[in-house]
Amino acid sequence: MRAWRTVVGVVLVGVMLFPVYWMFNVSLTKTSDMRADPPHWFPWDPTFEGYAAAFGQQLPALATSLFIGLGTVALTLAVSLPAGFALAKLRPRGGRTIDFLLLVAQMIPGVVMAMGFYAIYIRLGLLNTVPGLIVADSTLAVPFGVLLFRAFMASIxxxxxxxxxxxxxxxxxxxxxxxxxxxxxxxxxxxxxxxLWAWSDFIFASTLNRNSDVIPITLGIFRYIGNNTTQWNSIMATAVIASLPAAFLLVLAQRYIAAGVTAGAVKD
Amino acid sequence: MRAAPPRGRARRGRAQRWTAVAFLAPLIVYLLLFYAYPLYRNIELSVHDYTPRAFIQGNPEFTGLENYLKILSDDAFLSALRNTALFTLGSIAAQYAIGLALAVFFHRSFRLSAALRAMFLVPWLLPLIVSASTWSWMLNSENGIVNAALRAFGIGQINWLTSPDTSLLAVTIANIWLGVPFNLVILYAGLQNIPADLYEAAGLDGAGAWQRFRHITFPLLRPVSMITLLLGLIYTLKVVDIIWIMTRGGPADASTTLAIWSYREAFGTGQPDFSPAAAVGNLLILIAFAAGLAHVRLQKESA
Known part of the structure; x- marks a missing residue:
């Protein structure tokens, strides 16, 4: 039958997801085995020292990221729900101009946005603050949100x-x-x-919050890499924890993802 | 005699227009404050000489296009432009080819096909810091799994991230891996829209798999392919995270793209230099915009 396709498919997924497996494997590897040659392909003798270190040091950063993510969701919905409704159902003047602006907005490089926000925040005293980061992160999602809501509400x-x-x-x-x-x-x-985008954001965090004591998990990992390049099990354990929202999405909310990808078709 | 519209309806129309404006108002304010204003500030940065002090005091000297001229005549510019072209074109070509092959493979459903296809989304959903640090460790010269595997085939140590000959290739490989899921999803959705009876007819005519691909799939997928490549181009042009985390644009600028150049001038050193950084950033916007316009032109020609 077509069983060979399933076999090939499994092999392809295995190749594609090898880096993810490797992250997991390294996260459980003992520091003393980290430089073994050849590397250990499977954590036969796992250690949880990496996870202990990750939770011990990165828990505040994880909480910060959670808060920033929720704040970004709230702001994104507050702006894009009514706008999507207006564009879909109230036929406003200039609706097409807004469509165009939203598409252009998604083309602007993150580094340009970061510089603009930096220049504004430095005057307003919003650098290194959580609300400032929430506002900046929401720009990743608002155009997508408006376009998706408009497309959906038009079908009501x-x-x-x-x-x-x-x-x-x-x-x-x-x-x-x-x-x-x-x-x-x-x-x-x-x-x-x-x-997910707010949780994953690196550019805004590394520019607008780089001197902050309150940092999101992406910056936590980045500082980790810079500080101690020997503790790769801790770094990878933090990476595994930072990947949990993505894993959650994939397992529990897969149909919503598929809807988002095909409708919006844009990721910053 | 022209009948005047009934007053009631006119009033209702006007009221409805104001309602629409009210519902749109948050978005309009938002776009002005958080897109238009940062963009304006960015242009303003690029036509002044913002030293760090002037940045805080707000009294920079107006220099017109001097920052742009300085950048275009900088030695680093040509190398950054070349790296941007290699990184961007290499990434989107490989992402597209792999994504298309996978989309065709998954087009005919088989046992577990939906679940396996979903697994391909993983690289796209992971935070970039996670992917980038994982790839960094995998490509580590002494202890990386990639070199260990190559050693098994008798290939000597490659200093992926620390040699100027390979660092651009290394970040391109990681970026290809990141972009495959997006290409797969869009191209797969495009394949679903090709009528199945076309394939049946071709099958009756005795067309083989390759001929079906060449004469049906590929031509009919052209509009979807073009939008996929355009989005890939726009997205890849502005990539900062993956390169910055893996190599910081080094060694010796070997993996410095325009976006990285801009990022480093502004945020990467102890001495922020916002004016040239903003000029490079605006140049990037122009390139992305030109690609968008070229796409619209091509679409009109083929229509």
């Missing part, structure tokens, strides 16, 4: 809204009690991506 039948309006509901009421509940899935998709 006009009759559903008309029925609400005949009953005397205001546009705001219609939005809150009809459109939002129907958009549940797209809200989940946008939230997941906004969280």
């Amino acid at each position: 039948p006009a009759e559903v809204m008309a029925a609400a309006q005949i009953d005397g509901a205001s546009t705001w009421r219609t939005f809150v009690s009809i459109v939002l509940p129907l958009s549940r899935n797209s809200v989940i998709t946008v939230s997941l991506f906004a969280f």
